[in-house]
Amino acid sequence: MRKMLSSGVCTSTVQLLGKVAVVTGANTGIGKETAKELAQRGARVYLACRDVQKGELVAREIQTVTGNQEVLVKKLDLADTKSIRAFAKGFLAEEKHLHILINNAGVMMCPYSKTADGFEMHMGVNHLGHFLLTLLLLEKLKESAPSRIVNVSSFAHHLGRIHFHNLQGEKFYSAGLAYCHSKLANILFTRELARRLKGSSVTTYSVHPGTVNSELVRHSSVMRWMWRLFSFFIKTPQQGAQTSLYCALTEGLESLSGNHFSDCHVAWVSAKARNETIARRLWDVSCDLLGIPVD
Ligand SMILES: NC(=O)C1=CN([C@@H]2O[C@H](COP(=O)(O)OP(=O)(O)OC[C@H]3O[C@@H](n4cnc5c(N)ncnc54)[C@H](OP(=O)(O)O)[C@@H]3O)[C@@H](O)[C@H]2O)C=CC1
Numbered sequence: 190m191r192k193m194l195s196s197g198v199c200t201s202t203v204q205l206l207g208k209v210a211v212v213t214g215a216n217t218g219i220g221k222e223t224a225k226e227l228a229q230r231g232a233r234v235y236l237a238c239r240d241v242q243k244g245e246l247v248a249r250e251i252q253t254v255t256g257n258q259e260v261l262v263k264k265l266d267l268a269d270t271k272s273i274r275a276f277a278k279g280f281l282a283e284e285k286h287l288h289i290l291i292n293n294a295g296v297m298m299c300p301y302s303k304t305a306d307g308f309e310m311h312m313g314v315n316h317l318g319h320f321l322l323t324l325l326l327l328e329k330l331k332e333s334a335p336s337r338i339v340n341v342s343s344f345a346h347h348l349g350r351i352h353f354h355n356l357q358g359e360k361f362y363s364a365g366l367a368y369c370h371s372k373l374a375n376i377l378f379t380r381e382l383a384r385r386l387k388g389s390s391v392t393t394y395s396v397h398p399g400t401v402n403s404e405l406v407r408h409s410s411v412m413r414w415m416w417r418l419f420s421f422f423i424k425t426p427q428q429g430a431q432t433s434l435y436c437a438l439t440e441g442l443e444s445l446s447g448n449h450f451s452d453c454h455v456a457w458v459s460a461k462a463r464n465e466t467i468a469r470r471l472w473d474v475s476c477d478l479l480g481i482p483v484d
Protein backbone atom coordinates (compact mmCIF):
# COMPACT_ATOMS: atom_id res chain seq x y z
CA MET A 190 0.00 0.00 0.00
CA ARG A 191 2.87 2.35 0.85
CA LYS A 192 4.45 1.62 -2.54
CA MET A 193 1.15 2.38 -4.28
CA LEU A 194 0.74 5.68 -2.42
CA SER A 195 4.38 6.70 -2.81
CA SER A 196 5.20 6.08 -6.47
CA GLY A 197 6.82 8.64 -8.76
CA VAL A 198 10.51 9.43 -8.63
CA CYS A 199 12.32 12.22 -10.43
CA THR A 200 15.10 10.39 -12.26
CA SER A 201 16.52 13.42 -14.06
CA THR A 202 20.29 13.78 -13.68
CA VAL A 203 20.27 17.49 -14.66
CA GLN A 204 22.80 19.57 -12.71
CA LEU A 205 22.08 23.20 -11.82
CA LEU A 206 25.43 24.94 -11.42
CA GLY A 207 24.96 28.63 -12.30
CA LYS A 208 21.15 28.36 -12.05
CA VAL A 209 18.98 30.32 -9.64
CA ALA A 210 15.85 28.97 -7.96
CA VAL A 211 13.21 30.34 -5.60
CA VAL A 212 11.09 28.00 -3.46
CA THR A 213 8.22 29.45 -1.41
CA GLY A 214 7.43 27.84 1.94
CA ALA A 215 10.84 26.17 1.95
CA ASN A 216 11.33 26.00 5.71
CA THR A 217 9.42 22.74 6.13
CA GLY A 218 7.63 19.85 4.41
CA ILE A 219 7.68 19.45 0.65
CA GLY A 220 9.25 22.88 0.05
CA LYS A 221 12.24 22.11 2.26
CA GLU A 222 12.94 18.82 0.45
CA THR A 223 12.50 20.49 -2.95
CA ALA A 224 14.97 23.23 -2.00
CA LYS A 225 17.43 20.67 -0.65
CA GLU A 226 17.48 18.71 -3.91
CA LEU A 227 17.89 21.87 -6.02
CA ALA A 228 20.82 22.88 -3.78
CA GLN A 229 22.26 19.36 -4.03
CA ARG A 230 22.37 19.84 -7.80
CA GLY A 231 24.33 23.08 -7.45
CA ALA A 232 21.70 25.81 -7.84
CA ARG A 233 21.70 29.02 -5.84
CA VAL A 234 18.46 28.55 -3.91
CA TYR A 235 16.36 31.21 -2.24
CA LEU A 236 14.19 29.95 0.59
CA ALA A 237 11.23 32.35 0.54
CA CYS A 238 9.77 32.05 4.04
CA ARG A 239 7.43 34.04 6.24
CA ASP A 240 9.49 33.10 9.31
CA VAL A 241 13.08 34.07 8.57
CA GLN A 242 14.43 32.41 11.73
CA LYS A 243 12.95 29.03 10.73
CA GLY A 244 14.31 29.64 7.23
CA GLU A 245 17.84 30.35 8.48
CA LEU A 246 17.91 27.11 10.49
CA VAL A 247 16.87 25.14 7.42
CA ALA A 248 19.35 27.01 5.18
CA ARG A 249 22.21 26.01 7.54
CA GLU A 250 20.96 22.41 7.52
CA ILE A 251 20.81 22.31 3.70
CA GLN A 252 24.26 23.93 3.43
CA THR A 253 25.70 21.28 5.73
CA VAL A 254 24.01 18.33 4.04
CA THR A 255 24.70 19.41 0.44
CA GLY A 256 27.94 21.34 0.84
CA ASN A 257 26.33 24.13 -1.20
CA GLN A 258 26.76 27.47 0.59
CA GLU A 259 24.53 29.31 -1.88
CA VAL A 260 21.33 28.72 0.08
CA LEU A 261 19.80 32.05 1.01
CA VAL A 262 16.77 33.09 3.02
CA LYS A 263 14.46 35.95 2.14
CA LYS A 264 11.35 37.07 3.98
CA LEU A 265 8.13 36.40 2.06
CA ASP A 266 4.69 36.54 3.65
CA LEU A 267 2.19 35.58 0.97
CA ALA A 268 -0.62 36.89 3.19
CA ASP A 269 0.61 40.45 2.66
CA THR A 270 1.09 42.00 -0.78
CA LYS A 271 3.54 44.55 0.69
CA SER A 272 5.78 41.67 1.76
CA ILE A 273 5.46 40.04 -1.68
CA ARG A 274 6.40 43.29 -3.42
CA ALA A 275 9.33 43.83 -1.01
CA PHE A 276 10.55 40.27 -1.67
CA ALA A 277 10.37 40.75 -5.44
CA LYS A 278 12.07 44.18 -5.28
CA GLY A 279 14.95 42.81 -3.20
CA PHE A 280 15.33 39.71 -5.36
CA LEU A 281 15.25 41.63 -8.65
CA ALA A 282 17.85 44.11 -7.35
CA GLU A 283 20.14 41.29 -6.22
CA GLU A 284 19.88 38.64 -8.92
CA LYS A 285 20.52 38.74 -12.66
CA HIS A 286 18.64 35.49 -13.31
CA LEU A 287 15.76 33.31 -12.19
CA HIS A 288 15.53 29.87 -13.79
CA ILE A 289 13.17 27.98 -11.46
CA LEU A 290 10.27 29.33 -9.43
CA ILE A 291 8.49 26.79 -7.22
CA ASN A 292 5.23 28.20 -5.86
CA ASN A 293 4.96 25.66 -3.08
CA ALA A 294 3.76 27.41 0.11
CA GLY A 295 0.24 26.71 1.23
CA VAL A 296 -2.30 26.72 4.02
CA MET A 297 -5.13 24.25 4.50
CA MET A 298 -8.35 24.32 6.51
CA CYS A 299 -7.57 27.43 8.53
CA PRO A 300 -10.47 29.03 10.37
CA TYR A 301 -12.04 31.95 8.50
CA SER A 302 -9.49 34.74 8.37
CA LYS A 303 -8.24 37.38 5.98
CA THR A 304 -4.87 38.44 4.66
CA ALA A 305 -3.47 41.94 5.25
CA ASP A 306 -5.22 43.00 2.03
CA GLY A 307 -8.60 41.53 2.99
CA PHE A 308 -8.48 38.35 0.89
CA GLU A 309 -9.84 35.08 2.32
CA MET A 310 -6.72 33.29 3.65
CA HIS A 311 -6.68 30.21 1.34
CA MET A 312 -7.41 32.18 -1.81
CA GLY A 313 -5.09 34.98 -0.63
CA VAL A 314 -2.03 32.87 0.19
CA ASN A 315 -2.38 29.84 -2.08
CA HIS A 316 -3.57 31.64 -5.23
CA LEU A 317 -3.41 35.45 -5.14
CA GLY A 318 -0.08 35.62 -3.29
CA HIS A 319 1.62 33.31 -5.77
CA PHE A 320 -0.15 34.99 -8.71
CA LEU A 321 1.33 38.38 -7.69
CA LEU A 322 4.76 36.92 -6.94
CA THR A 323 4.90 35.21 -10.33
CA LEU A 324 3.88 38.30 -12.28
CA LEU A 325 6.46 40.42 -10.42
CA LEU A 326 9.21 37.91 -11.30
CA LEU A 327 8.02 37.12 -14.83
CA GLU A 328 10.33 39.50 -16.74
CA LYS A 329 13.32 37.97 -14.94
CA LEU A 330 12.11 34.47 -15.81
CA LYS A 331 11.73 35.54 -19.46
CA GLU A 332 15.23 37.06 -19.52
CA SER A 333 16.61 33.82 -18.01
CA ALA A 334 14.73 31.45 -20.36
CA PRO A 335 14.59 28.52 -20.64
CA SER A 336 13.00 28.78 -17.24
CA ARG A 337 10.16 27.09 -15.38
CA ILE A 338 7.38 27.84 -12.93
CA VAL A 339 5.93 25.00 -10.85
CA ASN A 340 2.66 25.58 -9.00
CA VAL A 341 1.97 23.09 -6.22
CA SER A 342 -1.75 22.32 -6.36
CA SER A 343 -3.60 19.20 -5.21
CA PHE A 344 -6.06 16.48 -6.23
CA ALA A 345 -8.32 18.34 -3.80
CA HIS A 346 -8.99 20.73 -6.72
CA HIS A 347 -11.57 18.15 -7.90
CA LEU A 348 -13.91 19.47 -5.19
CA GLY A 349 -13.10 23.11 -5.98
CA ARG A 350 -15.29 25.76 -7.62
CA ILE A 351 -14.51 29.38 -8.42
CA HIS A 352 -17.43 31.30 -6.87
CA PHE A 353 -16.76 34.70 -8.40
CA HIS A 354 -19.61 36.19 -6.32
CA ASN A 355 -18.05 34.85 -3.09
CA LEU A 356 -14.31 34.79 -3.77
CA GLN A 357 -13.53 36.08 -0.25
CA GLY A 358 -15.89 33.58 1.44
CA GLU A 359 -17.99 36.35 2.95
CA LYS A 360 -21.39 34.89 1.93
CA PHE A 361 -20.58 31.26 2.86
CA TYR A 362 -17.44 29.54 4.04
CA SER A 363 -16.15 26.01 4.57
CA ALA A 364 -12.48 25.69 5.56
CA GLY A 365 -12.11 22.40 3.66
CA LEU A 366 -13.75 23.65 0.49
CA ALA A 367 -11.91 26.99 0.63
CA TYR A 368 -8.68 24.99 0.33
CA CYS A 369 -10.09 23.05 -2.66
CA HIS A 370 -11.16 26.28 -4.40
CA SER A 371 -7.67 27.74 -3.99
CA LYS A 372 -6.06 24.58 -5.40
CA LEU A 373 -8.39 24.75 -8.41
CA ALA A 374 -7.26 28.37 -8.83
CA ASN A 375 -3.63 27.12 -8.92
CA ILE A 376 -4.44 24.89 -11.90
CA LEU A 377 -6.47 27.52 -13.76
CA PHE A 378 -3.61 30.00 -13.22
CA THR A 379 -1.08 27.48 -14.56
CA ARG A 380 -3.11 26.80 -17.70
CA GLU A 381 -3.78 30.47 -18.45
CA LEU A 382 -0.14 31.38 -17.74
CA ALA A 383 1.06 28.63 -20.10
CA ARG A 384 -1.26 30.00 -22.81
CA ARG A 385 0.11 33.52 -22.35
CA LEU A 386 3.74 32.33 -22.27
CA LYS A 387 3.59 30.31 -25.49
CA GLY A 388 6.77 30.89 -27.51
CA SER A 389 8.65 32.53 -24.60
CA SER A 390 10.59 29.43 -23.44
CA VAL A 391 9.17 30.00 -19.98
CA THR A 392 7.03 26.97 -19.17
CA THR A 393 4.76 26.17 -16.27
CA TYR A 394 3.27 23.08 -14.64
CA SER A 395 0.87 22.33 -11.81
CA VAL A 396 1.51 19.46 -9.45
CA HIS A 397 -0.28 17.15 -7.03
CA PRO A 398 2.51 16.00 -4.67
CA GLY A 399 0.58 13.04 -3.25
CA THR A 400 -0.68 12.64 0.30
CA VAL A 401 2.32 13.75 2.31
CA ASN A 402 3.25 13.65 5.98
CA SER A 403 3.79 17.37 6.64
CA GLU A 404 2.57 20.26 8.77
CA LEU A 405 -0.20 21.05 6.28
CA VAL A 406 -2.77 19.38 8.52
CA ARG A 407 -1.92 21.65 11.49
CA HIS A 408 -5.38 23.31 11.52
CA SER A 409 -7.43 20.09 11.64
CA SER A 410 -7.30 17.76 14.64
CA VAL A 411 -9.05 15.01 12.65
CA MET A 412 -6.50 15.22 9.85
CA ARG A 413 -3.61 15.37 12.34
CA TRP A 414 -4.94 12.21 13.94
CA MET A 415 -5.35 10.50 10.53
CA TRP A 416 -1.86 11.53 9.44
CA ARG A 417 -0.38 10.09 12.66
CA LEU A 418 -2.36 6.88 12.32
CA PHE A 419 -1.49 6.38 8.64
CA SER A 420 1.98 7.95 8.71
CA PHE A 421 3.51 4.72 7.51
CA PHE A 422 1.32 4.67 4.39
CA ILE A 423 1.57 8.26 3.22
CA LYS A 424 4.50 9.92 1.45
CA THR A 425 7.46 11.41 3.23
CA PRO A 426 8.14 15.07 2.31
CA GLN A 427 11.10 13.85 0.26
CA GLN A 428 8.78 11.60 -1.76
CA GLY A 429 6.28 14.45 -1.95
CA ALA A 430 8.91 16.68 -3.56
CA GLN A 431 9.50 14.32 -6.49
CA THR A 432 6.81 15.62 -8.85
CA SER A 433 7.77 19.28 -8.28
CA LEU A 434 11.38 18.32 -9.02
CA TYR A 435 10.32 16.31 -12.06
CA CYS A 436 8.52 19.34 -13.51
CA ALA A 437 11.37 21.71 -12.67
CA LEU A 438 14.18 19.51 -14.02
CA THR A 439 13.11 16.96 -16.62
CA GLU A 440 14.43 17.67 -20.09
CA GLY A 441 11.98 17.79 -22.97
CA LEU A 442 8.92 18.71 -20.89
CA GLU A 443 8.37 22.06 -22.62
CA SER A 444 5.60 20.83 -24.93
CA LEU A 445 3.59 19.83 -21.85
CA SER A 446 3.53 23.36 -20.42
CA GLY A 447 0.20 24.03 -18.69
CA ASN A 448 -0.35 20.38 -17.78
CA HIS A 449 -1.00 18.94 -14.33
CA PHE A 450 1.31 16.24 -12.94
CA SER A 451 1.03 13.62 -10.22
CA ASP A 452 3.56 10.88 -9.39
CA CYS A 453 5.79 12.32 -12.15
CA HIS A 454 3.14 11.73 -14.84
CA VAL A 455 0.58 13.92 -16.57
CA ALA A 456 -2.64 13.72 -14.56
CA TRP A 457 -6.29 14.39 -15.30
CA VAL A 458 -7.87 17.54 -13.93
CA SER A 459 -11.54 18.29 -13.34
CA ALA A 460 -13.79 19.78 -16.04
CA LYS A 461 -13.80 23.08 -14.11
CA ALA A 462 -10.00 23.13 -14.22
CA ARG A 463 -10.10 22.74 -18.01
CA ASN A 464 -12.53 25.61 -18.53
CA GLU A 465 -10.70 28.35 -20.44
CA THR A 466 -13.42 30.92 -19.81
CA ILE A 467 -13.11 30.49 -16.04
CA ALA A 468 -9.30 30.61 -16.32
CA ARG A 469 -9.36 33.91 -18.24
CA ARG A 470 -11.94 35.42 -15.91
CA LEU A 471 -9.97 34.35 -12.83
CA TRP A 472 -6.87 35.96 -14.32
CA ASP A 473 -8.69 39.28 -14.88
CA VAL A 474 -10.37 39.23 -11.44
CA SER A 475 -7.01 38.43 -9.78
CA CYS A 476 -5.39 41.40 -11.56
CA ASP A 477 -8.28 43.65 -10.45
CA LEU A 478 -8.01 42.53 -6.81
CA LEU A 479 -4.25 43.06 -6.80
CA GLY A 480 -4.35 46.39 -8.61
CA ILE A 481 -2.44 45.06 -11.61
CA PRO A 482 -3.43 46.48 -15.01
CA VAL A 483 -5.46 43.82 -16.90
CA ASP A 484 -4.01 43.17 -20.37
N1 LIG B 1 0.81 17.46 2.45
C1 LIG B 1 -0.06 17.00 1.56
O1 LIG B 1 -0.63 15.89 1.70
C2 LIG B 1 -0.38 17.81 0.35
C3 LIG B 1 0.20 19.06 0.12
N2 LIG B 1 -0.12 19.78 -0.99
C4 LIG B 1 0.45 21.11 -1.23
O2 LIG B 1 1.85 21.08 -1.05
C5 LIG B 1 2.33 22.37 -0.70
C6 LIG B 1 3.32 22.26 0.44
O3 LIG B 1 2.63 21.81 1.57
P1 LIG B 1 3.27 20.89 2.72
O4 LIG B 1 4.72 20.85 2.63
O5 LIG B 1 2.51 19.62 2.73
O6 LIG B 1 2.78 21.73 4.01
P2 LIG B 1 3.57 22.41 5.22
O7 LIG B 1 2.51 22.99 6.08
O8 LIG B 1 4.53 21.46 5.80
O9 LIG B 1 4.38 23.59 4.51
C7 LIG B 1 3.73 24.73 4.03
C8 LIG B 1 4.72 25.86 3.88
O10 LIG B 1 4.00 27.03 3.45
C9 LIG B 1 4.39 28.11 4.27
N3 LIG B 1 3.38 29.16 4.37
C10 LIG B 1 2.15 29.10 4.88
N4 LIG B 1 1.57 30.31 4.87
C11 LIG B 1 2.47 31.16 4.32
C12 LIG B 1 2.49 32.54 4.05
N5 LIG B 1 1.47 33.34 4.37
N6 LIG B 1 3.58 33.09 3.47
C13 LIG B 1 4.64 32.31 3.17
N7 LIG B 1 4.70 31.01 3.41
C14 LIG B 1 3.63 30.43 4.00
C15 LIG B 1 4.64 27.47 5.64
O11 LIG B 1 5.40 28.34 6.47
P3 LIG B 1 5.35 28.19 8.10
O12 LIG B 1 6.17 26.99 8.44
O13 LIG B 1 5.95 29.48 8.58
O14 LIG B 1 3.91 28.05 8.47
C16 LIG B 1 5.42 26.24 5.18
O15 LIG B 1 6.74 26.58 4.92
C17 LIG B 1 1.08 23.21 -0.37
O16 LIG B 1 0.82 24.08 -1.45
C18 LIG B 1 -0.03 22.17 -0.24
O17 LIG B 1 -1.28 22.69 -0.59
C19 LIG B 1 -1.00 19.28 -1.93
C20 LIG B 1 -1.58 18.06 -1.77
C21 LIG B 1 -1.33 17.22 -0.61
Ligand SMILES: CC1=C(/C=C/C(C)=C/C=C/C(C)=C/C=O)C(C)(C)CCC1
Pocket residue numbers: 194342343344345400415416419422423
Ligand atom coordinates in the same frame (compact mmCIF):
# COMPACT_ATOMS: atom_id res chain seq x y z
C1 LIG C 1 -8.64 7.24 3.11
C2 LIG C 1 -7.18 6.96 3.33
C3 LIG C 1 -6.26 7.96 3.53
C4 LIG C 1 -6.71 9.37 3.47
C5 LIG C 1 -6.33 10.28 2.57
C6 LIG C 1 -6.71 11.67 2.63
C7 LIG C 1 -7.79 12.10 3.54
C8 LIG C 1 -6.03 12.54 1.86
C9 LIG C 1 -6.18 13.95 1.88
C10 LIG C 1 -5.32 14.69 1.18
C11 LIG C 1 -5.27 16.13 1.22
C12 LIG C 1 -5.98 16.87 2.24
C13 LIG C 1 -4.58 16.76 0.27
C14 LIG C 1 -4.32 18.14 0.27
O1 LIG C 1 -4.09 18.75 -0.74
C15 LIG C 1 -4.80 7.65 3.83
C16 LIG C 1 -4.37 8.51 5.02
C17 LIG C 1 -3.90 7.95 2.63
C18 LIG C 1 -4.58 6.20 4.21
C19 LIG C 1 -5.30 5.28 3.33
C20 LIG C 1 -6.78 5.51 3.37
